Amino acid sequence: MGRVLLQGVTKKFGDVTAVDHLDLEVSDREFLVLLGPSGCGKSTALRMIAGLEELTEGTITIGDRVVNDIEPKDRDLAMVFQSYALYPHLSVRKNIEFPLRTRGVPKDERAAQVESAAESLGLADLLDRKPGQLSGGQRQRVALARAIVRDPEAFLMDEPLSNLDAKLRVQTRAELVELQQRLEATVIYVTHDQVEAMTMGDRIAIMKDGVLQQVGPPQEVYERPTNLFVARFIGTPPMNTIPGALAGIGPDTVIGVRPEHLQVGAPTDDGIDATVAVIESLGHERHVICRLADATMVIVRQATEIVPPAMGDSVRLRYDDAHAHRFDAATEQRVG
Amino acid sequence: MVTNSRAQRRRREASLGYLLLLPAVTVFAVFIFYPFLRNFQLGFYLNPPFPNLPKRWVGFDQYRDILGSDSFVDSLKTTIAFAFLTVPAGIALGMALAVAANRKLKGIGIYRTIFSSTVATSVAVAAVIFSMLFNPIVGLLPWLGVNPTPPIIENPDLALGAVALVTVWQTLGLTFILLSAGLQAIPEDLYEAAALDGAGATTRFWRVTLPMLSPTLFFAVVIGSIHAFQSFGQIDIITNGGPFKRTNVLTYSIYSELTTANHAANPGKAAVLAIALFVITLGLTLIQMRVLERRVHYAR
Numbered sequence: 001m002g003r004v005l006l007q008g009v010t011k012k013f014g015d016v017t018a019v020d021h022l023d024l025e026v027s028d029r030e031f032l033v034l035l036g037p038s039g040c041g042k043s044t045a046l047r048m049i050a051g052l053e054e055l056t057e058g059t060i061t062i063g064d065r066v067v068n069d070i071e072p073k074d075r076d077l078a079m080v081f082q083s084y085a086l087y088p089h090l091s092v093r094k095n096i097e098f099p100l101r102t103r104g105v106p107k108d109e110r111a112a113q114v115e116s117a118a119e120s121l122g123l124a125d126l127l128d129r130k131p132g133q134l135s136g137g138q139r140q141r142v143a144l145a146r147a148i149v150r151d152p153e154a155f156l157m158d159e160p161l162s163n164l165d166a167k168l169r170v171q172t173r174a175e176l177v178e179l180q181q182r183l184e185a186t187v188i189y190v191t192h193d194q195v196e197a198m199t200m201g202d203r204i205a206i207m208k209d210g211v212l213q214q215v216g217p218p219q220e221v222y223e224r225p226t227n228l229f230v231a232r233f234i235g236t237p238p239m240n241t242i243p244g245a246l247a248g249i250g251p252d253t254v255i256g257v258r259p260e261h262l263q264v265g266a267p268t269d270d271g272i273d274a275t276v277a278v279i280e281s282l283g284h285e286r287h288v289i290c291r292l293a294d295a296t297m298v299i300v301r302q303a304t305e306i307v308p309p310a311m312g313d314s315v316r317l318r319y320d321d322a323h324a325h326r327f328d329a330a331t332e333q334r335v336g
Numbered sequence: 337m338v339t340n341s342r343a344q345r346r347r348r349e350a351s352l353g354y355l356l357l358l359p360a361v362t363v364f365a366v367f368i369f370y371p372f373l374r375n376f377q378l379g380f381y382l383n384p385p386f387p388n389l390p391k392r393w394v395g396f397d398q399y400r401d402i403l404g405s406d407s408f409v410d411s412l413k414t415t416i417a418f419a420f421l422t423v424p425a426g427i428a429l430g431m432a433l434a435v436a437a438n439r440k441l442k443g444i445g446i447y448r449t450i451f452s453s454t455v456a457t458s459v460a461v462a463a464v465i466f467s468m469l470f471n472p473i474v475g476l477l478p479w480l481g482v483n484p485t486p487p488i489i490e491n492p493d494l495a496l497g498a499v500a501l502v503t504v505w506q507t508l509g510l511t512f513i514l515l516s517a518g519l520q521a522i523p524e525d526l527y528e529a530a531a532l533d534g535a536g537a538t539t540r541f542w543r544v545t546l547p548m549l550s551p552t553l554f555f556a557v558v559i560g561s562i563h564a565f566q567s568f569g570q571i572d573i574i575t576n577g578g579p580f581k582r583t584n585v586l587t588y589s590i591y592s593e594l595t596t597a598n599h600a601a602n603p604g605k606a607a608v609l610a611i612a613l614f615v616i617t618l619g620l621t622l623i624q625m626r627v628l629e630r631r632v633h634y635a636r
């Protein structure tokens with residue numbers, strides 16, 4: 001029963017409200033990603049689930065227990081820290097073994113479990129090293145091994161990939177998802193990287209300034225962002241926002257169009273007036289960055305086969321209405 | 337040309353370096369190097385039992401005679417006992433205070449200040465304070481209605497303990513500061529990880545705090561032992577090495593050879609004892625380094 005339920009969870013640090021009435025249900029075996037910009041309260045939320053931070057308000061339920069007054073050690077969770085938090089004085093073997101030792105698992109059982117956790121993360125040859133003798137990626141795997149060596153109610157991960165280089169991050173991302181499915185584990189995963197969120201999560205919960213903005217499967221969040229913040233936060237390059245006045249529908253609405261849904265047309269075509277400012281070629285695709293009449297910048301994603309415009313060209317930008325998101329200019333909430 | 341000027345500059349920098357070093361070197365030479373070497377020389381001469389008679393060169397014979405004597409062995413035993421009474425107790429107490437003060441509470445700074453305050457007292461002050469407390473007539477014990485006979489500092493079984501108590505108290509501030517700094521250097525996330533890994537407060541102390549603190553503890557043990565072997569002021573002020581030489585530690589025995597109360601000053605003998613103390617302290621440091629280094633976990 002790896003269900004985690006947050007109800008009205010609030011955390012205040014003096015005047016700062018780090019997490020504001022957060023309601024969230026993570027079901028058993030779900031991979032939930034907590035996503036948001038730096039300082040939005042992701043870590044604080046995770047640390048409250050872990051029991052490392054007291055709640056100002058609300059309740060947290062893990063499995064069938066309300067855990068508000070239960071110490072971290074008795075919550076039956078495993079956490080992977082951003083800093084890894086490996087015990088520097090212990091060998092890799094002893095690090096992985098630590099959570100088993102504290103829970104009084106007999107010696108030979110411990111050895112077997114450590115072996116298998118180390119095996120599944122490719123650490124078998126490193127068991128006798130100290131953390132100081134490992135690379136960042138290896139340390140990260142030790143931290144993971146220390147978490148998966150047990151079978152806890154849920155795994156909590158706070159930006160575990162942020163210290164890895166880009167290539168290793170992509171690889172480990174896939175490994176993590178595979179691991180989660182193999183272990184049938186409940187995972188709550190904190191990140192500020194929306195690519196990580198999109199690729200790993202069963203569902204994504206997006207936070208801003210301590211407030212939950214939207215929860216849903218990646219595709220849904222991508223296709224129907226509930227407000228401008230989510231719309232701009234999800235997707236690379238980010239969604240373009242075009243003032244309604246320029247799009248010919250009045251100033252109360254803002255139009256959101258993803259870069260892949262914009263087309264560059266000739267100045268004589270229908271569409272929004274724009275000037276080509278910069279052209280970025282990424283090899284497999286091209287970004288044409290245009291300036292609108294009110295100096296708003298928009299990005300158009302183009303296939304390389306299309307003949308590019310030249311810098312400084314006057315163009316018209318078109319989009320299919322089916323791909324246009326409408327937001328209220330004042331409340332920034334989705335309309336329709 | 338270029339290399340030439342570079343060489344010149346280097347030479348100029350070097351001479352400036354030596355110049356800046358000179359004051360320190362002079363002080364060291366006058367107060368450390370010269371006395372140190374002179375000590376060896378003094379140790380080779382036998383001093384006559386009466387002043388004004390000539391000294392006689394006896395070489396290493398004097399070392400053999402003195403270091404083999406019962407009085408030296410007794411003094412050495414006393415010194416070792418003194419170290420055993422002060423170092424473990426001092427570190428255990430300092431540790432307890434450091435752990436107690438190492439939390440985020442309002443007003444904890446006041447306690448930290450109090451706990452570290454004894455660094456600001458000198459040995460002499462500490463000794464005088466405790467002499468008053470131990471005093472059989474005006475002290476704390478008679479005030480409490482306890483009147484041990486003989487008085488503590490005259491009791492052969494308790495005197496060394498009493499002096500050790502003063503020493504523990506006086507060094508507590510330093511030990512507290514050392515261990516507090518060590519504790520604060522332990523990353524918070526290790527405790528958090530340990531908590532989630534199922535460790536309660538006690539397990540966290542034994543499995544995280546203590547091993548992470550071992551470099552600092554090692555340092556505190558070395559410093560404390562050296563300090564114990566060199567303690568003098570409190571013994572001189574409180575017990576004068578008595579009763580029945582029960583507090584006659586090496587430093588005090590060196591000093592006794594130079595005072596002229598009961599006999600002529602004997603710099604030769606004092607020099608030999610001083611060298612013995614030096615060798616012991618040096619050896620102690622080396623052994624501690626060897627033995628403890630193997631168990632010390634240096635963080636990253």
Ligand SMILES: Nc1ncnc2c1ncn2[C@@H]1O[C@H](COP(=O)(O)OP(=O)(O)OP(=O)(O)O)[C@@H](O)[C@H]1O
Binds near residue numbers: 013016017018040
């Ligand atoms: N111990 C603390 N005391 C005071 N304020 C804190 C504390 N911890 C966090 N905060 C504040 O709470 C807010 C949320 O912090 P939190 O660490 O949860 O952000 P985050 O979303 O994890 O950011 P990041 O992506 O940078 O890790 C921030 O404004 C932060 O300054």
Ligand SMILES: [Mg+2]
Binds near residue numbers: 043
């Ligand atoms: Mg964080």
